[in-house]
Amino acid sequence: MQVDKTLDCIGLYCPMPIVKTAQAINSLEPGQVLEVLADDPGIKSDMPAWAGKTGNEFLGFEEESGEIKVWVRKGGG
Amino acid sequence: MAEQENMTLIVFSGDLDKALAAFNLANSGASMGMKVDMFFTFWGLSVIEKGGLEKGKKSPMQYMMGLMNRGGADRRKLSKMNMGGMGTHTMKGLMKRFHMLSLADSIALAKEQGVRFLACTTSMAIMGLEEKDFIDAVDEYVGAATYLSLATEAKVNLFI
Numbered sequence: 001m002q003v004d005k006t007l008d009c010i011g012l013y014c015p016m017p018i019v020k021t022a023q024a025i026n027s028l029e030p031g032q033v034l035e036v037l038a039d040d041p042g043i044k045s046d047m048p049a050w051a052g053k054t055g056n057e058f059l060g061f062e063e064e065s066g067e068i069k070v071w072v073r074k075g076g077g
Numbered sequence: 078m079a080e081q082e083n084m085t086l087i088v089f090s091g092d093l094d095k096a097l098a099a100f101n102l103a104n105s106g107a108s109m110g111m112k113v114d115m116f117f118t119f120w121g122l123s124v125i126e127k128g129g130l131e132k133g134k135k136s137p138m139q140y141m142m143g144l145m146n147r148g149g150a151d152r153r154k155l156s157k158m159n160m161g162g163m164g165t166h167t168m169k170g171l172m173k174r175f176h177m178l179s180l181a182d183s184i185a186l187a188k189e190q191g192v193r194f195l196a197c198t199t200s201m202a203i204m205g206l207e208e209k210d211f212i213d214a215v216d217e218y219v220g221a222a223t224y225l226s227l228a229t230e231a232k233v234n235l236f237i
Contacts, residue, residue, distance in 0.1 A: 011176050015105040019186065022108035053082070053109045 001059070001071060004032035010067070013040045018050050021072065025056060030076040033059065038068045047072065083112045083231035085224065090237060091120035091146070093153035093165060093180060099237045100183035106233070107190035114231075115187070116224045118197035121237075122204065123148040124180070125194060125212050139205030148210070150181040188214045195219050 007024045009017040017038050025034055036047065044061055047070045051058040059071035084106045088099050099115065106113045117125050126148025132140050158164035172179065178186060188194075193216045201207070201218070208218060217223070228234045 013175060013177055015101050015108065016176075016178070019104055019108045019190070022110075050109055053111075 002033060003035040004028055006035045006037065009036055009038040011039065014042050014046065017043050018046055021050065025072065025074050028074045030074050032074050034072045034074065036070045038070065039066055041068070043068055043070055081112060084233040085114045085116065085228045085231045087224070087236045088115055088117045088121035088124060089119050091123035091153060092156035094155050095237050096124045096153055096180055097183065100180065100187055102235065103187050103192045104183060104190060107187065107192050113192040114195060114227045115192060116195045116197065118200045122196060122200055122206060124150055124153065125196065125215055126206065126210055127212055128152055129210065133205065133207055133210065135205030142204065150184055153180055184214065195223065
C-alpha cells in the first residue's frame, strides 16, 4: 500500500491518537493514505469509529509485538 | 461527509478526574467533527475559573467559600484517593509519564478545536463570581434554557 504520510502516536493514549489523526488528515488530498503508528490498543476500534463519522475510509490495521499500524484513506475525492 | 452531529456536556463536578473525563470526550467529539458545547455549572465552574483571590462582589461568606475551594484547573483534586494532595500529585506524575495531557492542556486543546464553553450564571451568582473571574476561553454566560435548547439538538448529552 502506498502511504502518503505517517503519524507517530507511539506512547500516546486516547484521545490523542484520534485528535492527531484528525489534524494530520487535513494536510492530505482526497484519496491519499495516512498511516498511524500506535501502541494504545483502543486505536483498533477507535480509528474505524472515527473514520465512519468523518467521511474517511478505514483500510485496516496490522499488529506486531504491541505496535499497531493503522491505515486511513482520506475521503471526499 | 456525514451530517453535522452535536454533543453537549454538563460539567457539574470540579473534581480533577471527572473534568479530565469530560474534556477527553469533548476533544474526541471535536476530532470526530462534532459540534461540542460544555456547560459548566456549580462546582464545575472552578475548572474554568482563573482562581484569583480578588474579593470582587463576594459577600464575606462567598469569599470564605471561594477560599476553601480555590478555582483554577491546576488546583483540581481527585474525587478519590486525594490523601491530602498526595494522591492527586501521584496521579499527575503518572499522567505526565504516560504523555497524557494535563487538565489545563486539555482545556487549551478543546478551545483550539472549537469546543464552546458556557458558564452557568445562576451558579456564578450563588458563588459571587463575575465574568472577569473566568478564563478568556469562556464563550457565553447563560442559563438552563440555553443549555436545554442545545441539548435537544444533540444526540449525545452527558452530565459529569
